[in-house]
Amino acid sequence: MSHPSQFDLLKQRRFAPFFWTQFLGAFNDNLFKTALVVALAFDAASWTDLPASLITNLVPGLFILPYVLFSATSGQIAEKVEKGRLARMIKWLEIGIMSVAAVGWFTHTLPLLLLAVLGMGTHSTLFGPVKYAYMPQHLKPEELTGGNGIVEMGTFVGILLGQVFGAIIVNFKPDGIAWLAAATVGFAVLGLVAAHGIPNTPAPQPDLKVNLNPLTESVRNIRFSASNRTVFLSMLGNSWFWFYGAIVLAQFPVYAKDFLKGDNSVFVLLLTMFSLGIGAGSLLCEKLSGRKVEIGLVPFGSIGLSLFGIDLYLASLGYSASGTVDAFAMAMQPGAWRIILDVILIGVFGGFFIVPLFALIQLRADPQHLSRTIAGMNILNALFMVVATGVAILLLKEGFTIPELFLVTAILNGLVAAYIFSLVPEFLMRFLAWILIHTVHKVKTVDADRIPAEGGAVLVCNHVSYVDAIVIVAASPRPIRFVMDHRIFKTPFFGWIFRTAKAIPIAPAKEDPWLMEKAFVDIAQALHEGELVCIFPEGKLTSTGEMNEFKGGISKIIERTKVPVIPMALRGLWGHLFSRSKDSLLERAFCKGFRSQLSLAVGQPVDPTDVTPEMLYRQVAELRGDWK
CATH class of the missing domain: 1.20.1250.20 (MFS general substrate transporter like domains)
Structure with a gap:
């Protein structure tokens, strides 16, 4: 629909x-x-x-x-x-x-x-x-x-x-x-x-x-916002955007006059292109996010702000005009369109950066304190802009040219973004998921709105490939704690991703009873705190494309914590490069490669009193149908 x-x-x-x-x-x-x-x-x-x-x-x-x-x-x-x-x-x-x-x-x-x-x-x-x-x-x-x-x-x-x-x-x-x-x-x-x-x-x-008293209330506001780590770091990210924008936009008049050899119309042209870029990026966010708050766009926006900020510096080095030019004449100069395109794309990626942050703050902040949270963010924005002005004045006084100021700002943006995303790994995980479903695959979700917007719940799904979790993350409006085999949890590089995503490692009782018990304790705590937990009840990847028997772990989870259980089914991943299909690598790459169709179907929530492994197996199998 x-x-x-x-x-x-x-x-x-x-x-x-x-x-x-x-x-x-x-x-x-x-x-x-x-x-x-x-x-x-x-x-x-x-x-x-x-x-x-x-x-x-x-x-x-x-x-x-x-x-x-x-x-x-x-x-x-x-x-x-x-x-x-x-x-x-x-x-x-x-x-x-x-x-x-x-x-x-x-x-x-x-x-x-x-x-x-x-x-x-x-x-x-x-x-x-x-x-x-x-x-x-x-x-x-x-x-x-x-x-x-x-x-x-x-x-x-x-x-x-x-x-x-x-x-x-x-x-x-x-x-x-x-x-x-x-x-x-x-x-x-x-x-x-x-x-x-x-x-x-x-x-x-x-x-x-x-x-x-503005001082005591400002401190109280910011302190309250800081109690919600994701919201506060999103506020800082928002303020950083205004730091970046304040430095770049403040240089446009002199940049247009001294470096582009332009009159006032060239300044208006730069301002117009930047504003149109911001507008276009802001409007594109809904389409790129799939009508949900998609914070995976924030790292994407940050990457663009740095890349095109650096390229604006490089493009400026290759531009020259023999005399004063108006906007039309400037656009005809060699290298001018690269500068104009950089300005537009800085605006576009700025839209990708700022809009999801606003939406995330509105969604995650305490509704009873939202106006004061926004007010606290406005204080931070103003302070960041004042600091931006001071930094620009200092660097220019030290002999930096305006293009060099663009370069420094772009590099700083990359460093700040990497720091923020390391503190809130949810941004990085959503970015990886967003890249997967918007470049490598086409993912269709069926009734994804059945994933609860708040409160604890257990998601159960068939296990087809090593990218199952990323597909599920991309469809969920909320963070998910995945339960996974402890050996996969410890793999090099990917282990860091799993740890930052707060995955829960588990081991069979005969192999490590202490770790298994700890996993159930961690699951109970996460559900008690209102988080989503996802398990793959088969306990292993399918090696035939058909679903394996669901094990009894889900019953143990529900015995400890009475929360709804949401059955889900992945369709179209069998034969993927990261599945256990026996087909050749070439055949799997050809059949399940670039832009292949995948689907995630979500069933009706099941009351915890009705949950059994056999009943959930039937529901997941019905949701999956014949499409493996």
């Missing part, structure tokens, strides 16, 4: 008003900020006696400051107040801020405009926790990746359009400032209109007592 497109969400009241509210907010932020920076950069003398470079760096600093000061408070407010009402209150605040800015534009008063920058930073700080905590309350788990993809696409398109139109409108003489003042107030009003369509979204903790 075909699934609705993620774009269908834009037709539904549970998503569309929220989307347009956040889109218009991102657009208006950047329309105002960019217009102010351009006005100060090209006409600083008429506004202030301070150097233009100081003022243009002050604007983004003032915008980020509220994220550090007020994120903790905004997260508490989002937990306490119904989100539709809160969104409308924030939009009323935006109208007031843009009205102050309009007075500043008309009276040529820079302090009022800088106050408005601080106000819009506060507006964005307040809306951030609403933006990401709203979606899990209205979207199904399988819609989270698609919904986040559309939101990220909308955010970056809004940023891009705001920057382009801000730069254009402010340069209209003599009425550009009047048009700008009217436009920013007008778009704030449109945002309020959109917010009135947001459906009721109950507050998770309406009785929450707000702690107004």
